[in-house]
Amino acid sequence: MMGLCYCCNLVTLRIFFLITVAIMNFQAALLVTLVGIVASAPISDKLDIMNKDTIEQAHSLINKILQDIPTTHAAWIKSKSLTLGDSKARLELEFLKKDMYIPSAPVLQLISNNFSMETCLANITKGLQLHLNLLKEISNATTLAQTDQVKDLQAEIYELLLLIEELQNQAGFDPSKQASDEESQTPEHDLAKRLTNEYLTQVAAHLTLQQLQDFSCDILRSIHSMTSSLAENPNTVQLCVNKAGL
């Protein structure tokens, strides 16, 4: 009798143990699943983490940069043969662009599984820093006088850079990691050696502003994709639509 009870108790315990294991496995599985879900959280969750005011400020600044690029170009570059949006000139200047080692801007795609938010923000930061350096190099060239508009544009690019870095911090990305990759290669610092006359300096300034305009449209598109509640500025949207049409 005693033995029977003992056996029964053991069986009961085993059953309880198995049930417990099963339950624990389920919880563990649930935990793992949840972690997995979180780890591969879609953009909407990242956006929920990021401060909407910061996004709105970044949106305002990219609008301002796009608005100021044409006025800066007009005040800085006097050559009438260098016009923003001139597709024919763009093709003809490809050689000089490579010859002067003007780096291309990073590619920005719509945020998707293949192009994460982190990559997007990192590329924006990289591109902004690139153009900031290019403008600085060209401004230091004595062959072309700098204007106040160039200083304003540089200040706006820098402020946008700070805002994107702030968004990266808010989203939990590490902007310093991206920066370390960039410091190893700074071909824009060699640009100054190639600005041997005023014409080449104007070409370099034109190509930089042209590229910055294209890149800024990409940034605007990326920011719009971050949230649909952003009110679009028809002027800048139209500008970027025209460019996309080209």
Place this chain on the structure above:
Amino acid sequence: MASVWLVLVLWIFVNALIKVIQASSCAQIHTPASVVLAGSPVSVSCSIEDECPLTKGKDFRVAWKINNHFAPSNLSYQESNRTYGLIIPSLLDTDTFIQCAVCEGENCQIVNGVQVKARYPPPVPQNLSCSLNLTSKRFLCQWDPGQEMADLATKYTLHIFSVMSKKVLSYKYVIPVGKHFHLIPRESYPLLLKVEINVTAVNVLGNATSETLKLIPLETAMFDPPEINGIEADAVGCLNYSWSLGKSQQWLTIAISLELRLKTVNNRQNKELVVPFTKKPRSKLNVCDLFHGTNYSTTMRVKYSSLSKWSEWSEWSDPKIAATVMKAPSGSLDTWLKVDDQNAQLYWKPSENFRANGWNLFYTVESMEPKKILCVTQESHCFFNLIERVEKVYLRATNAAASSNHTEVPVYRNRGLGSVSCSSNVHPQSETSVEIEWGGTPTSLSVTGYVLEWRSLNEMPAAPLSFTLMDKNISSTILTGLRPYQPYEVSIYPKYDKGIGIPCTLVAYSIQKASSVAPVLNTREYSNERNGTIRGKQSLVVHQNLNGIEMMLFVIPACIGLSLLVFVVFACFGKHERVKMCLWPIIPDPANSSIKRWTTTDSMQGMPPFKEDKEPVLVYLSHFSLLDLDEKEPFKSDYVKENQWSHHIDSCDESHSSFQTCVRCDSELDRDSVPYATVLFDGPYQNHSSCPPPYVRSESTQPLLGADDPGSPPPYENVSPRGSVSKVQRFTAFPQNPTEENEELWEEFPMLRSLEITDTDHI
């Protein structure tokens, strides 16, 4: 050799110079700082030189003077053999002169001194403010430095500091002396990120830092006026606005503060509405609770944030006008129906809650039994015929959208009810208002209210009637909108359940003045041009006296006319010689005339004839004295006393051809006249022969006319008109050729002509 001598001379010179310098400096004085914090201790040391003549071989002491007063001895001490110190525990004076003196006995000589200033650290910069100009991108910060100390340099530094993305951005700018503002460069400030700004002031005694501003540069900017792009009216009476910022700020997408201001246009109920919002640009704005069918003029303005004390409103935008949708008129109409037999007069006006809710408002008066439209009008009254059996009429308002509900107007034909007490009082309140009071009605009848109606009596055609409905408890009211000096007929009707009572009617003026029309002197009714209530008539006899002003208005023109007449008369007749004689005789100009001409007839023209009205008064200017030597003692001197000789000769004797003299001397006349000459005769002058008598020159007080002969003067000769005189200008002998010489003499001396002696002439 020469160089050696040169060096030696130089050495001697320098040594002597040093000795001279040393001899003039008796003491060195030292203090750590010439400017110290007010209230802090000050120490000064005075080192007496060994070669100081004031101390060499003398028993001296060192004394300190502070601002010319000897310092207490407890403040001074001796540091070493020849070094003396002074400690002032607390220096408060702004400028203190501390002097070191060497004293021998009571005689003190100051050997050196130092000025020490007590100052304060700089005051804290106040009222730091910054503002951003979006057009020029200038970010200007300025502050109030407070009371600066002119002799203490103060350096200002502006700091701007921001933290973003774990990066610290810090800039500082040293402000030029005298400036209390700074333009922060564009690269040093962000537009949308928060910064901290302060100003520090530093001088040798310390520093002070202003309040730290924490702001977003963009919030200090004044935006351009926004634009209203479109307005839509929805069915519920709201207006929806689409808008945008000014062109240069259209890049901004963050939410900002804005205000919409709506004003009704051409509306009876003028209303202004200000609605605040906080919205992102290009978002829709919705304003409700508006009047239907009403035009609204809308403007708007923006600023960064209503919560920011730095933000400033932009200018108002250009106005845009839009109308809300119409709907049927709502609310009630006050009505007043007066029925006289079959003649009905219906008056109405909107009550407080009436809303037209549209335009093109018109009114319809109709009856239901029989169904008939009695009147359609846009006015506020209507006259129509009303048959007996109509007990109610209905009034409704219609606009372009729809009609209002009917307002029921009962028809009261019973007028035999109670009346209002006519002990009404009229109290003018102003030029356009008057208070009307009325008495109660018999208590047996229950008044449901009163109707006060009034109209102007002076307007032709008859003015429209105005009315107001009043509660039964009211016994007075103030009518406004009256024209001064105009009579208004005011009637107060009591209202009862079943009808209207008998009114009390009176005439009221808001303000009265004297009648502009005099009454006719017969007892007829006079017109309404009385401007007030005629309280009585008076007949007066009024004398038409010219008052002072009328007198002046008559006299002055009369005088001017008379003067003109006189002037014309003289102008016409003034050239007549007789008139000229009378009015302005020609007075010869002595400077431009000669005696000769005076004697000619021509020169006498224009002169009025001299008329002697009375006998000429002889004035004896001078007299001759005739002295007969035979009768008197020969005088021994030339001087002849005039008063010894007085001859009175009444007539001239023509027999004395050689000497014709008529002299009249009168003892009485002697006193006035002056002795001219004394003629001495050696014999009785009556017996003079034709020979020129000898005579002796006499003393004369009268100057003779150019006596050439220094000897005795020639005898006096009385020149006759027929005789001639010699050319010598003096008394002379008988004329040789009377006529020619006379004429010559008259030409030269025309005045002498008057001295011609005739038989009847008097001298």
